[in-house]
Amino acid sequence: MCIRDRNKEHANYFSITNSGCKDKKRQEETGECVLIANVLNTEYTIIKEVLEKEIKCKLSYVVEDLKNGVTKDWDLYWHDLNITPDLLSKLKPHQKVNHFPGMETLYKKNLLGKNLSNMRRLFPEEYAFFPATWVLPEDWAEFKLQFNGKPRTFIVKPESESQGRGIYLTRRWDCIG
Numbered sequence: 001m002c003i004r005d006r007n008k009e010h011a012n013y014f015s016i017t018n019s020g021c022k023d024k025k026r027q028e029e030t031g032e033c034v035l036i037a038n039v040l041n042t043e044y045t046i047i048k049e050v051l052e053k054e055i056k057c058k059l060s061y062v063v064e065d066l067k068n069g070v071t072k073d074w075d076l077y078w079h080d081l082n083i084t085p086d087l088l089s090k091l092k093p094h095q096k097v098n099h100f101p102g103m104e105t106l107y108k109k110n111l112l113g114k115n116l117s118n119m120r121r122l123f124p125e126e127y128a129f130f131p132a133t134w135v136l137p138e139d140w141a142e143f144k145l146q147f148n149g150k151p152r153t154f155i156v157k158p159e160s161e162s163q164g165r166g167i168y169l170t171r172r173w174d175c176i177g
Contacts, residue, residue: 034057034058038074040060044080060072062074064087114135156170
């Protein structure tokens with residue numbers, strides 16, 4: 001088994017394991033395992049730079065042939081979107097992916113807010129750690145009730161944006177849209 005821990009102080013962050021190195025000759029010569037990261041479906045340059053320069057992965061841009069059950073020779077598959085169950089079912093034992101089916105319930109603001117609010121209704125004490133959240137338009141009537149009385153500031157986060165884009169503050173319900 002090969003474990004990538006080139007930078008000892010970051011070893012906990014880079015615990016990519018490989019049960020069978022592809023480049024046996026290089027492993028014998030240098031004692032290192034060269035991990036192959038498929039980055040075909042990421043647009044973020046920083047991901048490719050970190051994988052290549054910091055973790056020392058070999059980058060691959062191979063298109064998967066899932067219809068024939070073939071996953072190419074890579075260790076890590078970095079994808080900006082959701083990974084399909086079809087791809088997961090065809091992974092070799094050593095292959096890893098950066099997403100899993102259903103993960104959007106954790107990273108999409110509207111779904112996370114809805115799930116946390118549901119849990120708060122069931123377990124109010126255990127889920128008191130996050131601010132009151134309304135998913136619009138379905139929670140619109142309940143949200144409008146917050147505007148009777150003392151002015152409050154609300155953070156509005158659009159569902160389809162990321163990395164801080166589209167976020168704004170408001171004290172007026174009629175400015176939300």
